Structure formats: structure tokens, C-alpha cells
Amino acid sequence: MTAPQVVVHSGGDVLAAAAAARLITTIVDAQHAREIASVVLTGGRTGIGVLEQVRLSPARDAVDWSRVELYWGDERFLPDGDPERNETQARTALLDHVGIDPSRVHPMMPSDGKFGDDADAAAAHYAELLATEADAATDVPVPAFDVLMLGVGEEGHTASLFPDTPYVRESERMVVGVHDCPKPPPTRISLTLPAIRAAREVWLMTTGAAKAEPVAGALGGADAVDIPAAGAHGRARTLWLLDSAAAAGVSA
Numbered sequence: 001m002t003a004p005q006v007v008v009h010s011g012g013d014v015l016a017a018a019a020a021a022r023l024i025t026t027i028v029d030a031q032h033a034r035e036i037a038s039v040v041l042t043g044g045r046t047g048i049g050v051l052e053q054v055r056l057s058p059a060r061d062a063v064d065w066s067r068v069e070l071y072w073g074d075e076r077f078l079p080d081g082d083p084e085r086n087e088t089q090a091r092t093a094l095l096d097h098v099g100i101d102p103s104r105v106h107p108m109m110p111s112d113g114k115f116g117d118d119a120d121a122a123a124a125h126y127a128e129l130l131a132t133e134a135d136a137a138t139d140v141p142v143p144a145f146d147v148l149m150l151g152v153g154e155e156g157h158t159a160s161l162f163p164d165t166p167y168v169r170e171s172e173r174m175v176v177g178v179h180d181c182p183k184p185p186p187t188r189i190s191l192t193l194p195a196i197r198a199a200r201e202v203w204l205m206t207t208g209a210a211k212a213e214p215v216a217g218a219l220g221g222a223d224a225v226d227i228p229a230a231g232a233h234g235r236a237r238t239l240w241l242l243d244s245a246a247a248a249g250v251s252a
């Protein structure tokens, strides 16, 4: 397990711009090393804010977007195009504005897709997709994601893994249908902790005073069952990107 590195920015806008610059550089480096960069997107205010900053950055043209493979860490199980879907928000923020190869974009199924409202079947389908791109570098049937971004919820959830649920305890499946979520919508699809831990780099990004408690708990050694974000780490690097409000409880 990689020890977490913590970077604190003065505010959310600075964090989003700095994380966008970091993401662009990481993708360029991954394409140089491995031809194709594989990136896992997150939803939430901070994650979407980072994508908006990538769109606004002139440096975005340093990336060959046709050689970026895109996945999602979680999805709100809603109809295709719903404005609350993480996919819809990512498309608006960035994907509709760069030359992505559509065949390399892998959203999780919507609730009006081929599995209808069966989130478990949609999750199993996503797990099959990830398994087709599995990499020997990981011990589990998912790609060796170059970077996997995550948000952190006020109660410590990450992706759509909420505290004290069977989903955060999942050790076999790579993707789960998540039911009865405390944060709307109640049904979601999520990568599990074993899938998240297959990534080379995991970045947990969050802002605001409401996140100070879960952030302090996660970095203070909490159990992942209590604070799921505590269980997210990368094979090569685990990076926490915070603003000063979210970092208020982190000891130096």
C-alpha cells in the first residue's frame, strides 16, 4: 500500500486548476510510456470542476485525446443524458470539446439502457468490459488505469461506496450495483475497492469545510468500512488534493 501524499491548495479554484494541469501532464507522460493513457473519471463538484479546467487550459492540446481510454469510477443510475449522471456532466465539462475517440469512452450503463433498471446486471456488464482490458500488472481483472480520480463525500464515501455497506466490504467483484444510497439517487453503479487499488495513481480530490472530518479520519488511519475513502490507494501513488478548508483537521 502506498503512503498517502497530501497537497493542500488555498481554495477550490486553485485546486481545480492545479489538478487539471497535473492530469494533462500525467496523460502526456502515460502516452509517452505506454501509447494509450487510461483514465478513470469521477463525478461530484470537484471532479467535474477539474474537467472544466482541463477544457479551459491551452495545455489540453498537449494531449492526443484520441489515445485516451476513459472509464468511470461510479455512476448515478439514471436515464441516458440525465443532467445528474456523472457521464453527462463529464461530457459537458470536457469530453464534448476534445477529440476523444468515441470507442475509447466507456460510460457505465444508464437506467434506460439494455439492462433496464437492473443495476446489478449493468454492473456485471461493466465488470466484463474491464476484464477484457485486464492487465497482468494488476492482480484483478481490470485495466492498469494510469490515473483514477475520486471525490469524497461528507460521510466519507468515495466512488459510490458508502460507509458500513456490503459494497465497501466487497472483495470479489470489481463493479457493483449499489442500492439504498444515503445520497440521491439511491441506485448507483460503482467500482469496488479492489478495482480502485489496481490503478497506478489514485487521486482523492475534495474541497470545503464539510469534508474536513472524513478527510481527517481517512488520513488518520480510519477503517475503510467506516470511511470508504480511507481504503482507496494506488499501486504507485495515492494523492490527496485538498483545499485548506477540507485539510483543516489533517495534522502536519
Ligand SMILES: O=C1O[C@H](COP(=O)(O)O)[C@@H](O)[C@H](O)[C@H]1O
Binding pocket: 042, 043, 044, 045, 046, 047, 074, 075, 076, 086, 150, 151, 152, 153, 154, 158, 159, 160, 183, 206
Ligand atoms: O455523488 C457523488 O459524489 C461524490 C462526491 O461529490 P462532491 O460533489 O461532494 O465532490 C463523487 O465523488 C461521486 O463520483 C459522485 O457520484
